[in-house]
Amino acid sequence: MKKYKTCIHRLGDYNSNFICMKREDLIPFSFGGNKARKAKYFFDEIDRGNFDSVVTYGSGSSNHCRIISNMAKQRGLECYIISPKEAFEETFNQSMMNLFDAKIQVVSVNEVSDTIEKTLESLKNSGKKPYFIQGGGHGNLGTRAYVDCYEEIKEYEKENGITFDYIFFASGTGTTQAGLVCGKLINNDNRKIVGISIARKNPRGRDIVLSSIYEYFSEKNIEKDSSLIEESTIFVDDYVGNGYGNMNDDISKTIENMISNYGIPMDSTYTAKAYNGMEKYIEKNNISGKNILFIHTGGTPLFFDYLKNKNI
Numbered sequence: 001m002k003k004y005k006t007c008i009h010r011l012g013d014y015n016s017n018f019i020c021m022k023r024e025d026l027i028p029f030s031f032g033g034n035k036a037r038k039a040k041y042f043f044d045e046i047d048r049g050n051f052d053s054v055v056t057y058g059s060g061s062s063n064h065c066r067i068i069s070n071m072a073k074q075r076g077l078e079c080y081i082i083s084p085k086e087a088f089e090e091t092f093n094q095s096m097m098n099l100f101d102a103k104i105q106v107v108s109v110n111e112v113s114d115t116i117e118k119t120l121e122s123l124k125n126s127g128k129k130p131y132f133i134q135g136g137g138h139g140n141l142g143t144r145a146y147v148d149c150y151e152e153i154k155e156y157e158k159e160n161g162i163t164f165d166y167i168f169f170a171s172g173t174g175t176t177q178a179g180l181v182c183g184k185l186i187n188n189d190n191r192k193i194v195g196i197s198i199a200r201k202n203p204r205g206r207d208i209v210l211s212s213i214y215e216y217f218s219e220k221n222i223e224k225d226s227s228l229i230e231e232s233t234i235f236v237d238d239y240v241g242n243g244y245g246n247m248n249d250d251i252s253k254t255i256e257n258m259i260s261n262y263g264i265p266m267d268s269t270y271t272a273k274a275y276n277g278m279e280k281y282i283e284k285n286n287i288s289g290k291n292i293l294f295i296h297t298g299g300t301p302l303f304f305d306y307l308k309n310k311n312i
C-alpha cells in the first residue's frame with residue numbers, strides 16, 4: 001500500500017522550547033487529517049475485498065464520517081452513517097456527507113449500536129456485502145496507521161539530526177495516541193508522548209488508550225512490560241472544559257493567532273483545544289529547552305464552521 005507522508009516544519013519558540021508541527025492536515029485527500037490517514041488502511045482492505053457498501057457512525061461534525069463517505073463515493077460504494085441526534089449539527093462536514101450521498105440515519109445516542117446491527121443485518125439480508133468501520137477509525141488498523149506515522153517521525157529525525165523530546169496532539173478515541181505509544185515502545189525510545197484529551201476524562205479516557213495498545217500488541221504478538229506501557233501512556237484531561245466541542249476564549253485566541261501569524265487553520269473541537277492545552281501543560285510543568293513536536297490532526301472544515309459561527 002502506498003502510504004501518505006506529511007511534512008514537519010518549524011513553527012517557533014515557546015517558553016524557550018523549539019516547536020515543530022507535523023501537518024497531518026495536509027494529507028492530500030478530503031482535507032486530510034488523522035481520519036484520512038486511518039481511512040486509507042480501511043479502504044485498502046475494502047479494495048481487496050468484495051464489498052459494495054460501508055457502514056460507520058459519528059456525529060454531524062465528524063471528520064471521520066466526511067472522509068469515509070468521500071472515499072466510498074469515489075469508489076461508487078454505498079455509505080451508511082448512523083449519527084446520534086444529540087450531537088447532530090449543521091456543519092460543513094455534514095454538507096459534504098450529503099454531497100457524497102451518504103445515507104445518514106439520525107437516532108438517539110442509546111440506539112446507535114442497535115441501529116448499526118440492524119443496518120448491517122438488513123444489508124446482508126438483501127444480498128449486500130457491507131464493511132463496518134468503527135467510529136473515528138478506532139481499532140487495530142487505525143492504531144497501525146499511527147504506528148507507521150511514528151516511523152515517519154523517526155525518519156524525519158534521522159534525516160534532520162533532531163530528536164523530539166515531546167510529541168503532543170489532540171486525543172479523542174485514542175487510536176492516534178495508541179499508535180504513537182506503540183511506535184515508541186517498539187523502538188524502545190525514551191520520549192514523552194502526551195495526548196491532550198478533547199473530551200474524555202480519566203480514568204476512562206486513558207483506559208481506552210491502554211486497551212487499544214494491548215489489543216494491538218496482542219494481535220502482533222509483541223511482548224512489552226505492562227508497567228512500561230502504563231508509564232508511557234500520558235493522557236491529560238485538564239483542558240477538556242465542559243467536554244466535547246466545548247470551547248473558551250483561549251481556544252478562540254489560539255485559532256485566530258494560528259491563522260493570522262502562521263497561516264495554519266485550526267478548529268475549536270480538536271486542534272486548537274489541544275494546542276492551547278499543550279501551551280498550558282508546558283507552562284504548568286516548567287518545560288523548557290526541549291524539542292517539541294505538535295501533530296496537527298486536521299479538521300480543517302471545522303475551522304470554517306468557526307468562522308461562520310463567529311460571523312466573521
Ligand SMILES: *Cc1c(COP(=O)(O)O)cnc(C)c1O
Binds near residue numbers: 171177297
Ligand atoms: C478524530 C480527531 C482527533 C482525535 O483522534 P483519535 O485517534 O480519535 O484520538 C484529533 N483531531 C482531529 C482533527 C480529529 O478529527
